[in-house]
Amino acid sequence: MSHPLFEAFSPAAGGRLQIMDDEGRIIHPEWMPALADEQAVEALRRMLYVRTADAMAVSYQRQGRMYTYPPNYGQEAISVAVGMVMRDEDWLAPAYRELGAWLAKGARMKDIFLYFGGHEQGCHLPEAKNMLPWSVPIASQLLHAAGIGYALKYQGKPGAAFTFFGEGGTSQGDFHEALNFAGVWRAPVVFVCQNNQYAISCHLSKQTAAPSIAVKALGYGIAGIQVDGNDFFAVYAAAAAAAEHARAGNGPVLIEAVTYRLGAHTTSDDPGRYRSSEEEARWAEREPVKRLRAHLADRGLWRAEDEEALVAQYRKDIDVQFLAQENEPYPLEDVFVHHYAEMPDDLKHQLVAYQKFENWKESHR
Amino acid sequence: MSTQVMTLVQAVNHALDLKLAEDPAIVVYGEDVGLEGGVFRATEGLQARHGEARVFDSPLAESGIMGTAVGMAAAGLRPVVEIQFCGFLYPAFNQLVCHVARMRNRTRGKYPMRLVVRFPYGGNIRALEQHSESPEALLAHTPGLKVVIPSTPYDAKGLLIAAIESDDPVIFMEPKRIYRAVKQEVPLQKYTLPIGKAKVLAEGTDITVVTYGANVRETQKALALAKQDGISAELIDLRTIYPVDRATIAASVRKTGRFLAVTEGPATCGVAAELVTIVNEEAFLNLAAPPARLAGFDTAPPYARGEHFYFHSPERIYYELKKVVDY
Ligand SMILES: Cc1ncc(C[n+]2csc(CCOP(=O)(O)OP(=O)(O)O)c2C)c(N)n1
Numbered sequence: 165m166s167h168p169l170f171e172a173f174s175p176a177a178g179g180r181l182q183i184m185d186d187e188g189r190i191i192h193p194e195w196m197p198a199l200a201d202e203q204a205v206e207a208l209r210r211m212l213y214v215r216t217a218d219a220m221a222v223s224y225q226r227q228g229r230m231y232t233y234p235p236n237y238g239q240e241a242i243s244v245a246v247g248m249v250m251r252d253e254d255w256l257a258p259a260y261r262e263l264g265a266w267l268a269k270g271a272r273m274k275d276i277f278l279y280f281g282g283h284e285q286g287c288h289l290p291e292a293k294n295m296l297p298w299s300v301p302i303a304s305q306l307l308h309a310a311g312i313g314y315a316l317k318y319q320g321k322p323g324a325a326f327t328f329f330g331e332g333g334t335s336q337g338d339f340h341e342a343l344n345f346a347g348v349w350r351a352p353v354v355f356v357c358q359n360n361q362y363a364i365s366c367h368l369s370k371q372t373a374a375p376s377i378a379v380k381a382l383g384y385g386i387a388g389i390q391v392d393g394n395d396f397f398a399v400y401a402a403a404a405a406a407a408e409h410a411r412a413g414n415g416p417v418l419i420e421a422v423t424y425r426l427g428a429h430t431t432s433d434d435p436g437r438y439r440s441s442e443e444e445a446r447w448a449e450r451e452p453v454k455r456l457r458a459h460l461a462d463r464g465l466w467r468a469e470d471e472e473a474l475v476a477q478y479r480k481d482i483d484v485q486f487l488a489q490e491n492e493p494y495p496l497e498d499v500f501v502h503h504y505a506e507m508p509d510d511l512k513h514q515l516v517a518y519q520k521f522e523n524w525k526e527s528h529r
Numbered sequence: 530m531s532t533q534v535m536t537l538v539q540a541v542n543h544a545l546d547l548k549l550a551e552d553p554a555i556v557v558y559g560e561d562v563g564l565e566g567g568v569f570r571a572t573e574g575l576q577a578r579h580g581e582a583r584v585f586d587s588p589l590a591e592s593g594i595m596g597t598a599v600g601m602a603a604a605g606l607r608p609v610v611e612i613q614f615c616g617f618l619y620p621a622f623n624q625l626v627c628h629v630a631r632m633r634n635r636t637r638g639k640y641p642m643r644l645v646v647r648f649p650y651g652g653n654i655r656a657l658e659q660h661s662e663s664p665e666a667l668l669a670h671t672p673g674l675k676v677v678i679p680s681t682p683y684d685a686k687g688l689l690i691a692a693i694e695s696d697d698p699v700i701f702m703e704p705k706r707i708y709r710a711v712k713q714e715v716p717l718q719k720y721t722l723p724i725g726k727a728k729v730l731a732e733g734t735d736i737t738v739v740t741y742g743a744n745v746r747e748t749q750k751a752l753a754l755a756k757q758d759g760i761s762a763e764l765i766d767l768r769t770i771y772p773v774d775r776a777t778i779a780a781s782v783r784k785t786g787r788f789l790a791v792t793e794g795p796a797t798c799g800v801a802a803e804l805v806t807i808v809n810e811e812a813f814l815n816l817a818a819p820p821a822r823l824a825g826f827d828t829a830p831p832y833a834r835g836e837h838f839y840f841h842s843p844e845r846i847y848y849e850l851k852k853v854v855d856y
Pocket of ligand 1: 261300302329331332333334358360363425429560589591613617620
C-alpha cells in the first residue's frame, strides 16, 4: 500500500507538494505533518545552526584555515527535515551538501571541519551512528544506500537507508542502477534529490529532458514525489511518508526537493559566470529560513530578539569545535597504517624509507 | 613569427581554438566545458567563438562522455572530451578500456578512435579527495591508448594538436599544479610535437633522471642542489608515457651509467617500474649503480594535511639522486 501522499502527488501528474507558502502561511493544512510546537521550533533552530556553521566554514576557508567547502546556503530545510525524520537505526549515505542530516546522525562539526580541512580522521565520525563518510564521486553513494537497504532487509533489522544527491547526479549511471536495484529488491531506501538547479555551472535543462526528476521513479516502478524543498513542512511530510513506506516493506522512494543553491558551488566557484543576480534575488525571496521563521513568529513561537542570542551561542560552539580540530596531528604513519588490516611489507619499506629521508633532512638542517 | 606569452592552461585553450577553427569535425565537450569554459578555464571562450553545437556542457556522466565519444568517432567526428578531474575518470573506464582502446583492433582498422580525452591530474594542490591522483600507469597499461603528459606551455600546445590529429585515441593528462605556474612564449601559428618523443632538458654525465609533468619543476630544483655537489645530471622530460621513447633513455643511461625515475603515482606496477626495466634491458652493462625509482607510496594520496609526505619535494628527489650517485 502506497502512502496517500504518493497517490495524491504522483509524478505522472506533475504535482509538487507545498504546504507553506513563501510568506510562511499554511496553504495546505490537510498535508501538514503532526509536529509538536517544540519540534517545529527545533527545526528552525537546526536550520539556523546549519546556516551559521556553513557561513563560518566559508569564512574559515577565506582565511586560509580550511580547504574547499560546499555551502548549503538556501537548501537548509531539506537536510534538516530529513534529519528529523531519520532515527538511530536508519543509515545515511551522504553526498557533501546536507549538513543538517550529518548533524542529525551525530557527526560533530569538529569532524566535518577535519574532513573539509584536509584530514582523513574527519571520515572516522566516532559519534555518528550508521553514517558512511562523504562521497565525492557524484552519485556513487546511491548504490551504497541500495546495498544497505538490502542488508537491513536480509538481516531483518528495522530502519531504512537515506541518501542524498543533486539533480546533476541523476545523470550518472549509478543513479539509475541504484533506483533499479532498490526497486527490484523492494529495499527500504529513501533517495533524496536536492534539485538546486545547477550542477556547478550546468543548468538543470542541460541535465535532463524529463519534465521533473521525480518522474524518473516511474521507470523503476518505485514511489516518487516532488516537493518544494524550501518548505520545511513539505520536505518533512514527504520524508516521513517515505520512511514509513520504506520501513513497511513497500520499497524505495525518490524524493525530489526543488530548491536553489544561494551560495557558490564550492568556495572555488563564481556563480556570476553562469547565472544572473536577478535570478538569485528571486530565489532569495523564497529561502527556507525566512519562511519557517515567519510561520513560527506568526504562531507566537519565535521572537526575533531570542534569535540573536541563539546564533551568538551557536557561533561560539562552532568556533570551539573548529579550534579543537585545527591542530589535530597528522603523523607520517597515518598515511600508511589504515590501508590494510595488516600492513604489507611493501608499505612498511616505504614508510621506513621515508623516515630515513626525514632523519637525513634533520641532520642536514 | 608572432608569439604570445601563455600559461600551460592557456596553451591548451589556444590549441583547442586553433583546431576548432581548422577542422569542422572537432567537437569539444564535458562537464562545465561550454558556458563556464571549464572549472580550470581550459575551454574558456571556445563556445562563444565556435558555437554550442561544437563546444558544450554534457550531462554529468563520465561513462556517458566516453561512450558517446566512441560513437562520434566511429561516425566521423573528432571528439576532444574533458573529464573534470583525474579522479572522475573511473566511471568511464568501461568505455575507455573496452571500446576506446580496442575499437581499431576489433574492427581491423575500420573504425579508428580519433579522439582525445583531456583531464587535469596530479596533486599537492590542497584539493578535496579524488582530485589528486596520477593514474597514468592504469592508462599506459591499457593496450590501444596513447598517453601524453606535457610539462610546459610550448609542449602542451604542440602535443595537444598532435593528439587531436592522431589516428589513435590519446589520453592527454594536464598537470594542474603547474597550469598557471609558468609562462612561456608560444608561437601563435600551428605546430605539432611528435608523440612518443622524450626531450632532454639538461645534458649531464653522472646520472640520468627521467620524469614528466609537474615533477619536472621539482626535479630541476633538485638538480640545482646536486650541481652544488658537483653532480652533473642529465634530465629527460618523458612527455609521452606510451609509446615510450626507449631510444632517448637508453642513449642517456649508456652515457651516464646511473638512473633515477621520478613519478608521482603509486610505486607498484607504476611508470617508474617500467622505466627501470627499460634501463635494465637496454643499458645493463653500462650501469654503475642499480637503476632506481622515486614513486608515490602505495597508498591513496593523503588529504591536504598529509600530502607533504606523499608528493615529492626537491629535497627528497635530491636525496634519492645522491643515493644512486654515491652507491
Ligand atoms: C564522478 C564525478 N564527476 C565529476 C565531479 C565534479 N563535480 C563535483 S560537484 C559537481 C556538480 C554536482 O552537481 P549536483 O549533482 O547537481 O549537486 P550539487 O553540487 O549541485 O549539490 C561536479 C561535476 C565529481 N565530484 N564526481
